[in-house]
Amino acid sequence: MEFSMLGPVAVTTGAGELPLGPAKRRSVLALLLLQPNTTVPLEQLIDSLWEDEPPEHARTVVQGHVSRLRATLAEGGAAAYGIELTTHGSAYLLRLPEELIDAHRFGELVALARPEAAPGDAVPLLREALGLWRGPALTGTVTSPPFAAAAHALEERRLTAVEALARAHGTLGEHEQAAAILYSAAVSHPLREGLIAALMRALFRAGRQSDALEWFHRTRRLLNEELGVDPGERLSGAYEEILRAEREGTSAAKGSPAPASGGADGRQASAGGTAPAAGAGRVPGQASATGAGPGAREGAARAAPRLLPRPPARFLGRDHQLAALTDVLTDHTTGESPLAVVAGPAGVGKTACAVQWAHLHAAAFPDGQLFADLRGFGEGDEAPAAEILRDFLLALGTPPERVPGSAQAASALFRSLVAERRLLVVLDNARSSAQVRPLLPGGPRCATVVTSRSRLDGLVATDCARPVGIQVLGHEEGAALLGAMLGPERVAEDPAAARELVDLCDGLPLALRAAAAQLTARPRWRLARLAAALRDEQRRLALLSAEDTGIAAALRMSVARLSADDARLLSALAKSADGHLNASVAAALAGYDPERTQDGLDRLAEMHLVDEEATDVYTISTLTQLFARDERDERGEKGGGAGK
Secondary structure, three states: EEEOOOOOOOOEEEEOOOOOOOHHHHHHHHHHHHHHHHHHHHHHHHHHHHOOOOHHHHHHHHHHHHHHHHHHHHHOOOHHOOOOEEEOOEEEEEEOOOHHHHHHHHHHHHHOOOOOOOOHHHHHHHHHHHOOOOOOEEEEEOOOOHHHHHHHHHHHHHHHHHHHHHEEEEEHHHHHHHHHHHHHHHHHOOOOOHHHHHHHHHHOOOOOHHHHHHHHHHHHHHHHHHHHHOOOOOHHHHHHHHHHHHHHHHHHHHOOOOOOOOOOHHHHHHOOOOOOHHHHHOOOOOOOOOOOOOHHHHHHHHOEEEEOOOOOOOOOOOOHHHHEEEEEEEOOOOOOOOOOEEOOOOOOHHHHHHHHHHHHHHHHOOOOOEEEEOOOOOOOOOOOHHHHHHHHHHHHHOOHHHHOOHHHHHHHHHHHHHHOOOOOOEEEEEEHHHHHHHHHHEEEEEEEEEEEEOOOHHHHHHHHEEEEEOOOHHHHHHHHHHHHHHHHHHHHHHHHHHHHHHOOOOHHEEEEHHHHHHHHOOOOOHHHHHHHHHHOOOOOHHHHEEEOHHHHHHHHHHOOOOOHHHHHHHHHHOOOOOOOOOOHHHHHHOOHHHHHHHHHHHHHOOOOOOOOEEEOOHHHHHHHHHHHHHHHHOOOOOOOOOOO
16 A cells, blocks of 8 residues: 655555545545654644635534545555554544655655765666656645645655756766756746756756856846846856856866866867857757767758647537637747647547647647557556657657656656657547656647546646537537438438437447448448437447447446446446436435545546536436446346445
8 A cells, every 4th residue: 555645645555546535535634644653633634624714514524534534544455554544532643654655755765865975876766766756746635825835845855856866967977867857847947046057057068058048048037027036146156157167168068167077078079168069959868879960950850750640530520629729729828838638528539639630730830749549548558658758759869778768757858858849749548647747748839638538637737738628419510420421412311310310329429430330331221220220228339339449348448447436326327217317316326425426426527427517417428328237237236236
């Protein structure tokens, strides 16, 4: 059992992640983890959970969350790991081996590292420590000042480790690696003067004087505009050291702004004390293995990667969504890399919409278009970040032997390589925000579009992603898709049957395409004949399949990602007569308590397996109901079904 705070607050076991419930419950756990093996007063929990005046029943709410956490930990086998959540009067104690907490392991690894005295040993220790981070610390907790302060303190520790790792690389003479590591942190923390100063020195030692000086001027402008102050001693000192070294004609690669790190790097400098022209324009991690000059860079630009799949066949409509993507992905007014999340239920056409937009706007990204299927809702395991990053780096021209082995190092190199490029990244079929974050470019001229069956609220919260929802097709759009697949004449023969087919397919493009495939294989069938066959609910899902494509297969992948509790809740919802229900009805069908039911409904809505049409008004589509019933029948209502 492992406890995570360096990213989303989570508890994982060999069987997967435990369901922790709403933000306040995660926050209770986080506060106990921040003070492990120490009693935490109930009043401290209340003060931390409510930013404003807590409600009268705050004590009862906290006690309820502690009770649910205790039950969840017990169900996950906490006792076997020596973990116990106990009550001590009006305080709580989470007793556990501290090495099970990622923040504790992080601190131990950083403490063991000696960047200057033993840099060769420090590099793997610090990389392992930083590899424990999966996003901003304490993600998923409430936004009160105590949690903001704790998250800030953890982030400060992370940045200190980043700077230590860069120093270790610098001591080893690996200045390009040091710059690549510092670059990503500097983009995220542009006013941290010590970090910028370290980046300037690393860039200078790597032979990139102009880039080093540009970072100083950029930061000076930001300090003036944001805070109304001039650069401090550390930033000004680094700037003056670089200028002095240039005036004295000292070799940049020998690292004159700080004690020389020795050796072989000096051979890369020209007689005039500046780096060769081929290196002057490189971004961190893009050193040429062949010593090629500007002409080679131009050749690389001509070979920009084009990894998009072919445009979707017979793509129709979605004008509103395409326009929304244009608004999001071409908005460079914020100075940040724009990010859009295309979310919707299985089979609604998310990938087709994203790929269509990417092809329509490819010219706006002359430095390339990258595409990856993250396999978040596919057969087998999701795609590891290291695997995707390796493909991206190779496509961008990185020699295979220079691709880092760890996902974190590869992510930093990727962001460095694309920092100044106009590049489009399409990440398809994502399961979670944590899966996406290492793959995001950082440059302001890059853009990223992610598709997922989940809303990926984490990306919205921490990375300012803009959601672009995709809904099912209406009658006219659905009939137009059938006409594009079958020919307009065949649909025009019986428009009423076409409308019925759209209804029987729940307006899902995947289901409509499968229906069109059935009719294409049977040219003598009229639309009404297929509609009559689909009215049989026992056969509908089977008929809406075509080889490896079908709505049942798509739904199976969504349900496979649910916890056992949520899968049973979905199965219970299939009993609804008309697919419309509220939390009370859902609780009665499932046999769950109201809080457990509400949490489950929220997760099912996030996964687009149910739709929350209004406050406490939920709908479940007919095809999802049919699939859930089939799954329940296959299980044979074990133990009396989901309601037990």
